[in-house]
Amino acid sequence: MRADVVRGHLDLLLLAIVEDGPYHGYAILDELRGRTDGAIDLPEGTVYPALHRLERAGLLTSTWTEVNGRKRRTYSLTPKGTTAAKEKRREWTAFAETVQRIVGAPPWPTTA
Amino acid sequence: MADDRLIPAYLRELRFSVARLRDADDIVAEAEDHLLEVVDHLMADGRTPHEAEAEAVTRFGSAELVAKVCISESTRGAAVPTTKTRLAGYALLLAPLLTLFGEWGNEATDNTGGMHGTAVVVLGLAFPALIFGLWGLQARHGGLGRLGRAALIVAVLSPILSHAAAYAAIALLAVLLALAILVFGVEMLRASVLPVAPLTVVIAGPIAVVALGLIMVAVAFTDGDSGQWPNIVYLSPIALTAVGLAWLGWHLSQETPVDAGRSRRRLATS
Numbered sequence: 001m002r003a004d005v006v007r008g009h010l011d012l013l014l015l016a017i018v019e020d021g022p023y024h025g026y027a028i029l030d031e032l033r034g035r036t037d038g039a040i041d042l043p044e045g046t047v048y049p050a051l052h053r054l055e056r057a058g059l060l061t062s063t064w065t066e067v068n069g070r071k072r073r074t075y076s077l078t079p080k081g082t083t084a085a086k087e088k089r090r091e092w093t094a095f096a097e098t099v100q101r102i103v104g105a106p107p108w109p110t111t112a
Numbered sequence: 113m114a115d116d117r118l119i120p121a122y123l124r125e126l127r128f129s130v131a132r133l134r135d136a137d138d139i140v141a142e143a144e145d146h147l148l149e150v151v152d153h154l155m156a157d158g159r160t161p162h163e164a165e166a167e168a169v170t171r172f173g174s175a176e177l178v179a180k181v182c183i184s185e186s187t188r189g190a191a192v193p194t195t196k197t198r199l200a201g202y203a204l205l206l207a208p209l210l211t212l213f214g215e216w217g218n219e220a221t222d223n224t225g226g227m228h229g230t231a232v233v234v235l236g237l238a239f240p241a242l243i244f245g246l247w248g249l250q251a252r253h254g255g256l257g258r259l260g261r262a263a264l265i266v267a268v269l270s271p272i273l274s275h276a277a278a279y280a281a282i283a284l285l286a287v288l289l290a291l292a293i294l295v296f297g298v299e300m301l302r303a304s305v306l307p308v309a310p311l312t313v314v315i316a317g318p319i320a321v322v323a324l325g326l327i328m329v330a331v332a333f334t335d336g337d338s339g340q341w342p343n344i345v346y347l348s349p350i351a352l353t354a355v356g357l358a359w360l361g362w363h364l365s366q367e368t369p370v371d372a373g374r375s376r377r378r379l380a381t382s
Contacts, residue, residue, distance in 0.1 A: 011190060011254075025142055026149045043173025044150075045126075048142055049185035052135065053254075057190035059370070070148060071141045084192040084370040095304075 010050050012092055015085040018060060022076035051075055059084050118165040119147050122175060129179030133186055147172060191254035191305050193367035200248015201364025203241040208354035210238035243268055245361060246296060256299040263295035290318035293353060310359035317353025324349055
């Protein structure tokens with residue numbers, strides 16, 4: 001799947017994954033790849049800036065811990081993030097249904 | 113234990129590339145954790161340390177690309193409705209109404225009296241309402257890039273810039289605002305956040321303003337007098353833009369703000 005197409009919906013994808021969290025960056029990317037059977041495969045380092053932006057916007061919160069001697073940042077959804085995830089999911093469903101009505105419709109005029 | 117030659121070199125390059133960002137240390141620490149975790153997984157799958165590091169770095173993306181995304185994302189917000197974008201929606205709805213009422217009052221009264229003064233004040237309020245509305249549209253998209261920022265700056269400065277045109281100041285003001293709104297419309301369409309129908313109307317209006325301007329110039333060069341055309345010819349493109357902006361304003365005002373609960377809590381505790 002083209003990276004620019006995915007990028008337009010990255011916020012929703014990340015919020016939807018972290019909803020089941022908390023997750024650290026690697027786990028989020030693993031979920032993203034796993035749940036889409038690898039169809040979504042962005043350069044991994046480009047997902048972190050989006051997570052930071054969502055945190056700045058107050059939709060995610062993060063905590064640092066130490067794991068195996070390494071600093072690890074774990075993300076969870078804030079109440080504002082939960083509302084945003086719901087709203088974005090609703091927007092996406094409405095958009096997808098609208099597009100499906102066009103691209104999934106039989107050719108006009110129908111013979112049925 | 114992984115071969116540590118590739119990853120430290122990569123992290124040094126990344127550190128250098130994101131040095132201007134406030135959270136540069138956090139970006140690098142997070143990248144290090146990610147890269148080392150990928151290496152651990154790949155080595156568990158049987159790769160050599162060098163192969164694992166090379167693949168981890170490749171999958172992460174070049175330091176240049178990651179730094180570029182970090183820098184561009186640092187100026188963006190989340191494209192979500194908030195209480196402020198909702199208020200901006202009301203401002204966008206109000207701006208055309210204030211203009212209409214102000215213009216009507218200004219024309220219908222002589223240059224004195226309370227009614228005239230009220231009309232001028234109302235007309236003056238339409239501009240900040242429009243700017244706040246445009247700002248809200250930008251915020252609703254989590255930013256509209258450099259072009260969007262430039263367009264907002266042009267819109268804010270348009271009353272000052274239009275003074276350069278002396279008697280034609282109002283025409284230059286209309287053109288500058290039309291260009292700013294056009295850029296906003298195109299960038300919003302590209303972002304695919306708000307419905308396409310009002311965005312199309314918002315874009316069509318400024319295009320009509322520019323087209324009308326070009327026609328008027330052409331007519332002037334052929335010794336015609338475009339000043340004799342009925343008012344509806346001049347007002348239609350502006351009305352089209354106003355309808356598009358008000359439509360977007362209506363949409364923004366109807367969205368559920370993600371910070372609604374927080375605002376209510378703030379009110380309750382104040």
